[in-house]
Amino acid sequence: MKLYRDTGWKAKSNQFLYVQSIMKNLVPDRLANFDFAKHNAEQRLVWDSFRRGEPTRVPIVLGTNTRYFMFDPAANPERLTFQAYSENPDVMFDALLRFQRWSRFNLLQDAELGLPERWDFAPDFQNYYEAAWLGCAIHYFDGQVPDTLPDFADAPERVMEKGVPDPFGGLMAQVLEYYQHFCQRAAKETYLGRPIRIGIPGGGAGTDGPFTVACNLFGPTFVCEAIAAEPERLHQLLDFITEATIVRITAWRKLGGIPIPQDWFWFADDSIAMISTPMYREHVLPFHRRIYDKFATSQGRFIHLCGDSTRHFKTLRDELNIQSFDTGFPVNFGALRQELGPKVQIHGGPHIEFLRTATPVAIREEVRRILQTGVLDDGGLFVLREGNNLAPLTPLANTEAMYHAGREFGNQTLSRK
16 A cells, blocks of 8 residues: 555656756756866865875865755756655655756765766655654645654653554655665666666664654653653653664664664764753763664764754763764864864864855855864864755855865865874
8 A cells, every 4th residue: 555645746658748847947057067087086085085084185065955955946946845755756756866966966065976877865754754753743834844843742651652663664664665666666767877776764774863852752841841850751751762763773774784783873963952961971871872882883983963062072972982073063173173182073164054145255264264273183084064954045156165165275284293
């Protein structure tokens, strides 16, 4: 039985006419006359030296997801909506291919550009997947990504009444159906003459973190009040969320043949920005430890934290052996480097709203300032990116200003003593 709604958005018999209508509305590619071979050779050398711990210059990347493409007319000229995208696997499949192609011909960064040897992607259910799997309703808001509301705020323990959900049940049953449908299409189709490979969805193999999921399920007000007034109650809920997370990730990684444990395993938990480090140590760290101990080797543990959570970074490094931090927000990069040392990877850069609204000249100056804070001292491992998640309608002249400034001021052969 199909779990998705057949919107009739694109009948196969009309596929050619549909694609033609899109192509007529496309803005010319920004990198239409670009030397992809030269760029790709250089970016490989940049990343090879970075991974060896001897960076020649700062790698520069752009963090994007479907939100960026969906709300940019240049990438989405037919104004495809998130609801249409999310409720039909063929719509999602085709859109993900088009967005990948657009990115490779328009976003200048240290990534492989131009046509790939193979297209790699996975079904995409955004950051609502965990709360929805655990029982929250999905809502489609105009001009925003799909989301959930804290449906268990009135009675948090209700989320545990039926025990840990089936890792392939609820929303994840739809994710599995999309994954299988994607694999079937990929086995018999190509795109622009290149084969397609489908990966395990991030919604299966990863997590946004138990504390953040608790905020999604119960609301941040309850979570913050409980951490102070009813910590044992919160611990019981976090224990359930963590166990459910481990069960789900284990099942999906086995489905995809992903190693357990794995080098460079990572997850996020943005909501720990709301609490103090002593609170983090007592109430959240034990649950993070369970996840890392299950899925991560000692090599390259990584975490993404939106907001300013830098007060927790030393604890995360020392207690969990985190070796790479995606800051997700502009922070004091020089102070962070002094605290963590040169071998810990730090990812970050200009605020996304600044990147969207400032002039290219101002962006160049901000990149210069960041790279001269001391974050590169002694060959410090730093990846320059927007902070965090490129905003729709950010001018490409601005992202290119960040890229060129990163190349200009990010020569790390000069920063090693």
